[in-house]
Amino acid sequence: MYDTCFNNSFTNGLLFYVLLLLLILISPLLFIWELIITIRSSFQRHENMSGKVVLITGASSGIGELMAYEYAKRGANLAITSIEEPESRLEQIARTARELGSPDVLFLFADVSKIDECRKFVDDTVKHFGQLDHLVCNAGVGPIYSLDIDISKFEPVMDINFWGSVYPTHFAIPHLMKTNGKILVNASSSGVLNVPKAGVYGASKAALISFYESLRHEVAPKIAITIVTLGFIKTNIITSKYSTSTGGVSLRRDIGAVYPTMGPEACAKALVDGVCKGETSITQPRFIKALYLIKCLFPEVYTYYINIYFASGFDKLQKSA
Ligand SMILES: *[C@@H]1O[C@H](CO)[C@@H](O)[C@H](O)[C@H]1NC(C)=O
Ligand SMILES: *[C@@H]1O[C@H](CO)[C@@H](O)[C@H](O)[C@H]1NC(C)=O
Numbered sequence: 001m002y003d004t005c006f007n008n009s010f011t012n013g014l015l016f017y018v019l020l021l022l023l024i025l026i027s028p029l030l031f032i033w034e035l036i037i038t039i040r041s042s043f044q045r046h047e048n049m050s051g052k053v054v055l056i057t058g059a060s061s062g063i064g065e066l067m068a069y070e071y072a073k074r075g076a077n078l079a080i081t082s083i084e085e086p087e088s089r090l091e092q093i094a095r096t097a098r099e100l101g102s103p104d105v106l107f108l109f110a111d112v113s114k115i116d117e118c119r120k121f122v123d124d125t126v127k128h129f130g131q132l133d134h135l136v137c138n139a140g141v142g143p144i145y146s147l148d149i150d151i152s153k154f155e156p157v158m159d160i161n162f163w164g165s166v167y168p169t170h171f172a173i174p175h176l177m178k179t180n181g182k183i184l185v186n187a188s189s190s191g192v193l194n195v196p197k198a199g200v201y202g203a204s205k206a207a208l209i210s211f212y213e214s215l216r217h218e219v220a221p222k223i224a225i226t227i228v229t230l231g232f233i234k235t236n237i238i239t240s241k242y243s244t245s246t247g248g249v250s251l252r253r254d255i256g257a258v259y260p261t262m263g264p265e266a267c268a269k270a271l272v273d274g275v276c277k278g279e280t281s282i283t284q285p286r287f288i289k290a291l292y293l294i295k296c297l298f299p300e301v302y303t304y305y306i307n308i309y310f311a312s313g314f315d316k317l318q319k320s321a
Helices: 002-007 009-043 062-073 090-100 115-129 151-179 199-219 240-244 264-276 288-297 299-318
Strands: 053-056 077-082 105-109 134-137 182-186 224-230 281-284
Touching: 002 009, 053 062, 053 115, 062 077, 062 090, 062 134, 062 264, 077 090, 077 115, 090 105, 105 115, 115 151, 134 151, 151 182, 151 199, 182 199, 182 264, 199 224, 224 264, 264 281, 281 288, 288 299
Parallel strands: 053 077, 053 134, 077 105, 134 182, 182 224, 224 281
Antiparallel strands: none
């Protein structure tokens, strides 16, 4: 039956158009469905984080740091990690988290791209607190890709963004199974939207989405996984200073000077709220979720416009202000 259908170019094409027609017919339901999810989520109970244990990677700046504070305000114990750098503020962040209400904060230096270091910080966390409730895989880098840059400069992106989330997750799962824990993974809207100049970065994030969407089935219903896809958030990663430190293209202006960005505090709060409710995915700013659908339904139109939008913006980013 399949054979005859797919080998005949008429029926092969017909099936596609029939499915497309069905999609158009049910699309009003999609709108209602999204409304229902939003309303349901606003009534959903938050997990009580008081006395729970949360491990956050890449907590020395940006969203990772702010998520630590959000969890601290909810009374959670924290283990925060980041790579050891001379100007590292991890100790100071631990102090602030304690002041905000966290009973106990452990800070650990580790390179998430090294498997042994990941095993160690997961073990150290459980040894110290006796349990693990949430794992926040947040650490990441984002160099801007260009054809004329030595390709080997981009190798760490996969190691840090992809393996740097998968390793700690792998070692944390046995502990999270015991507590019916949760995992938040930091993917990116560029893992779905395939924007120009984000080739390697976007690929590492697309790999994360694929890995964790699949892992969900292995660990459900004990462990809930929240996949986060963010747009431009006003943190150090979108500054020109950051871009010059990565080995990728150097920008002369901050991305926030050209593109609209979201404030990091509101974003961190939305993330911790979402994980505590056990949401399967979070996209911020929220309009980006509509772009996913547009890309999916009208790929040619999407590709045409995204190129125009980013090419002109990128020109401005390369000129000094
Ligand atoms: C949260 O849990 C703590 C201790 O486990 C308890 O003392 C507190 O009352 C709980 N808070 C709520 C709002 O249920
Ligand atoms: C995710 O990683 C990017 C870098 O890849 C970073 O800028 C951002 O703060 C991280 N956190 C979240 C929750 O997206």
